[in-house]
Amino acid sequence: MSSAKATGTPLVALTDAEKHFGAVRALDGVSLSIFPGECIGLVGHNGAGKSTLVNLVNGGLTPSAGEVNFPATGAPRALEAGVRSVFQELSLCPNLTVAENLRISHADLTGFGWRTRARAEILKSLDTVFPDHGIDPNITVDRLTIAERQMVEIAIGFAPRGTQARLVILDEPTSSLDAAIAEQLLAHIRQFCAGGGAVLFISHMMGEIFDVASTIVVMKDGKIVASRPTAEFTRASLVEAMGHVAGPEAEKAATSRPAFGADILNSKTGLTASEGEVVGLAGLAGHGQAEALAQLYFEHTSSWRAGKGSNMVFVAGDRGRDGILPLWSILRNATVSILPQIARRGIVDRAAETRIAAEWKARIGIRTADVTNNILSLSGGNQQKVLFARALASKAPVVVMDDPMRGVDVGTKQDVYAMIRSEAAKGRTFLWYSTETDEVCQCDRVFVFRDEAISAELTGADITEDRILEASFEMQGVDA
Amino acid sequence: MTRLFARHRILLPILSLAVLLAATFYMQPRAMSYFGVNLLFNLAVPIALATVAQMMIIMVNDIDLSLGAFVSLVACVTATFLHDTPVLGVLILAGLIAAYAGLGVLIHRFELPAIVVTLGMSFVWGGLALSILPSPGGTAPPWIRSLMTVKPPLVPMAVVAAVLIAAVTHFLIIRTGIGTVLRGVGGNAASVARAGWPVLRLKALAYALAGLFGVLAGMALVGLTTSADANIALRYTLLSIAGVILGGGEFIGGKVSPVGAVIGALTLALAASFLSFLRLSPDWQIGAQGAILILVLTARLIFTRRDEQEG
Numbered sequence: 001m002s003s004a005k006a007t008g009t010p011l012v013a014l015t016d017a018e019k020h021f022g023a024v025r026a027l028d029g030v031s032l033s034i035f036p037g038e039c040i041g042l043v044g045h046n047g048a049g050k051s052t053l054v055n056l057v058n059g060g061l062t063p064s065a066g067e068v069n070f071p072a073t074g075a076p077r078a079l080e081a082g083v084r085s086v087f088q089e090l091s092l093c094p095n096l097t098v099a100e101n102l103r104i105s106h107a108d109l110t111g112f113g114w115r116t117r118a119r120a121e122i123l124k125s126l127d128t129v130f131p132d133h134g135i136d137p138n139i140t141v142d143r144l145t146i147a148e149r150q151m152v153e154i155a156i157g158f159a160p161r162g163t164q165a166r167l168v169i170l171d172e173p174t175s176s177l178d179a180a181i182a183e184q185l186l187a188h189i190r191q192f193c194a195g196g197g198a199v200l201f202i203s204h205m206m207g208e209i210f211d212v213a214s215t216i217v218v219m220k221d222g223k224i225v226a227s228r229p230t231a232e233f234t235r236a237s238l239v240e241a242m243g244h245v246a247g248p249e250a251e252k253a254a255t256s257r258p259a260f261g262a263d264i265l266n267s268k269t270g271l272t273a274s275e276g277e278v279v280g281l282a283g284l285a286g287h288g289q290a291e292a293l294a295q296l297y298f299e300h301t302s303s304w305r306a307g308k309g310s311n312m313v314f315v316a317g318d319r320g321r322d323g324i325l326p327l328w329s330i331l332r333n334a335t336v337s338i339l340p341q342i343a344r345r346g347i348v349d350r351a352a353e354t355r356i357a358a359e360w361k362a363r364i365g366i367r368t369a370d371v372t373n374n375i376l377s378l379s380g381g382n383q384q385k386v387l388f389a390r391a392l393a394s395k396a397p398v399v400v401m402d403d404p405m406r407g408v409d410v411g412t413k414q415d416v417y418a419m420i421r422s423e424a425a426k427g428r429t430f431l432w433y434s435t436e437t438d439e440v441c442q443c444d445r446v447f448v449f450r451d452e453a454i455s456a457e458l459t460g461a462d463i464t465e466d467r468i469l470e471a472s473f474e475m476q477g478v479d480a
Numbered sequence: 481m482t483r484l485f486a487r488h489r490i491l492l493p494i495l496s497l498a499v500l501l502a503a504t505f506y507m508q509p510r511a512m513s514y515f516g517v518n519l520l521f522n523l524a525v526p527i528a529l530a531t532v533a534q535m536m537i538i539m540v541n542d543i544d545l546s547l548g549a550f551v552s553l554v555a556c557v558t559a560t561f562l563h564d565t566p567v568l569g570v571l572i573l574a575g576l577i578a579a580y581a582g583l584g585v586l587i588h589r590f591e592l593p594a595i596v597v598t599l600g601m602s603f604v605w606g607g608l609a610l611s612i613l614p615s616p617g618g619t620a621p622p623w624i625r626s627l628m629t630v631k632p633p634l635v636p637m638a639v640v641a642a643v644l645i646a647a648v649t650h651f652l653i654i655r656t657g658i659g660t661v662l663r664g665v666g667g668n669a670a671s672v673a674r675a676g677w678p679v680l681r682l683k684a685l686a687y688a689l690a691g692l693f694g695v696l697a698g699m700a701l702v703g704l705t706t707s708a709d710a711n712i713a714l715r716y717t718l719l720s721i722a723g724v725i726l727g728g729g730e731f732i733g734g735k736v737s738p739v740g741a742v743i744g745a746l747t748l749a750l751a752a753s754f755l756s757f758l759r760l761s762p763d764w765q766i767g768a769q770g771a772i773l774i775l776v777l778t779a780r781l782i783f784t785r786r787d788e789q790e791g
Binding site: 060079085087091092093094095096100101103104105107109110114115142 | 672
């Protein structure tokens with residue numbers, strides 16, 4: 001833990017900053033100073049105002065009231081003050097190479113031979129943050145995996161880019177990274193702060209916050225409700241400050257394995273599942289879990305005979321890519337999976353559609369005034385709830401979930417865990433790929449993937465973090 | 481092999497052009513001469529310029545359905561105003577480029593679909609062209625005429641021009657910083673905006689570049705045909721789109737290749753000649769041209785799919 005005491009002039013100072021969107025007070029009088037050497041862990045639910053705060057600091061938004069200053073540099077704008085942002089949603093240009101993407105955020109990189117300099121700069125930054133990354137700066141970004149893209153984005157954030165990175169804002173940077181790479185990032189953050197840089201770190205993974213932050217700032221309803229050195233927080237007190245009680249599921253004891261119904265799934269890859277079972281797919285990110293799920297899903301569904309016959313539904317994790325229909329309302333997004341069931345002679349039954357959407361809005365707690373609003377008016381967590389509603393509203397006995405909790409706040413997660421449990425009790429089967437170990441530990445049966453194959457099958461009391469990690473890494477030390 | 485073609489998208493357009501060229505020479509060995517090559521390709525020069533213009537628009541995720549009408553209008557202006565009153569002619573052409581930049585601003589500012597705006601503009605351009613030249617006529621300015629019929633030593637004009645267009649646009653779009661940022665707008669406009677770039681101005685620039693190359697296409701066309709007509713280049717709209725795609729470009733995502741676009745335009749022009757050499761009735765030629773296009777695109781799709789599967 002780097003705890004260089006906060007001294008000197010702050011890099012950025014917010015004084016009573018407010019931001020209103022119409023009647024909504026997204027940020028309601030926030031004062032915060034970030035000093036060199038500090039690593040601030042920013043926590044709170046989705047909708048607590050974290051994103052708005054970040055956007056005020058990085059200049060994406062201007063405050064409705066109050067001030068944002070950069071006293072240490074005296075620069076008028078965030079960009080000149082050395083404030084960098086790495087966003088949760090991947091924001092590289094996929095058609096450009098890694099080096100060219102650096103050029104987008106480094107406008108001074110001009111003149112003859114800028115490509116050579118861009119390559120050198122990004123490679124140096126990648127080497128510093130992620131030793132042994134193996135990423136070629138000449139490769140176009142769309143040929144990289146999600147994790148590699150995130151690594152490039154982080155490296156661009158820490159790259160000097162003509163001046164020097166003074167404050168780097170990391171919004172859920174580890175959500176698509178596996179544990180080993182995430183550890184490299186945390187190590188780099190410590191080093192960066194020790195060298196006089198500052199980091200604003202947003203994460204839903206409490207372990208990382210405790211691991212790396214020197215100060216934890218808790219936000220709730222557009223206000224800062226607590227801001228204390230990390231040492232003064234415990235996990236329980238932090239969760240309490242955020243306004244949520246740790247769910248009992250989180251510490252699920254190794255109970256005896258309940259009886260399940262008949263096997264209803266037996267895939268070529270070796271995945272098996274019984275009726276009413278929650279099956280987890282674990283392992284390091286990018287070891288074939290998502291592919292196994294997609295393959296399973298496509299084997300069991302048909303492009304020709306959709307609708308009434310399909311026995312499997314899919315909950316997407318990459319919402320933007322294969323989840324939401326961005327032009328449609330919340331209602332239409334939720335009911336698209338059940339249209340054939342509620343159609344009468346091919347005509348959609350609007351009354352039934354509205355009724356079902358209202359029912360699911362209440363059951364799963366979608367936070368919106370009106371379900372006819374556009375889906376994009378919802379926060380990420382609530383968009384994910386709509387996707388769950390879409391899947392659960394259908395009658396399909398098997399629900400396939402591809403890392404659905406990516407970038408979802410703790411409150412939403414608890415709601416969804418409860419929903420999954422109750423649906424499983426009714427006899428539904430869930431196949432759940434997750435990058436978060438505590439989620440996998442809630443499953444009834446876990447398949448650990450390594451190198452595109454199942455390396456272990458765990459049940460009941462065997463499902464522990466240690467066992468999963470062991471199965472994820474087992475051979476890696478041996479053949480090295 | 482699959483991987484090679486998928487990674488280097490430019491290989492397939494080159495191969496298609498080479499195969500078609502070899503077939504043409506096989507059918508008609510006399511075409512294999514300085515004069516023959518020039519005849520095969522000289523009409524490809526304006527098509528190549530129009531294709532580059534279309535590429536600028538496709539690069540920023542839009543599409544231009546007015547390009548053919550625009551090139552026709554430029555041809556009419558070139559054969560009349562630019563010939564009779566050069567200063568006024570230059571002013572009009574500059575105004576047309578500015579109008580294109582304005583279109584880009586309009587489309588981006590009000591989030592209008594480019595396909596609708598440009599479809600509408602095609603009637604505006606067409607109407608203007610008709611009012612300038614109600615019946616075919618006009619005269620090419622002599623300097624353009626002599627530029628388009630110049631006979632450089634060793635290699636014919638058409639080939640020199642194609643190489644020059646490809647080299648200049650490759651440098652502009654792929655090598656320079658501003659070209660990279662422009663492609664970035666097509667790839668992920670939000671992240672370009674977040675990095676502090678004025679996306680509105682970038683879009684206006686992309687459209688202005690399209691206008692500039694559209695103007696060059698019209699002028700080159702008049703240089704070859706010596707006179708103009710309000711409908712002279714209407715088929716350029718679809719030819720230019722096909723050329724961009726044939727050359728390895730994608731409709732969305734900022735994936736474009738200037739060299740590929742020029743090669744695509746050459747391939748399309750050559751396909752027409754090749755089909756005439758086959759003594760195919762003109763009625764069938766458009767269909768056969770379409771078949772060639774589908775063939776090449778299928779090959780590309782197969783290569784990319786296989787590569788993705790192999791990972």
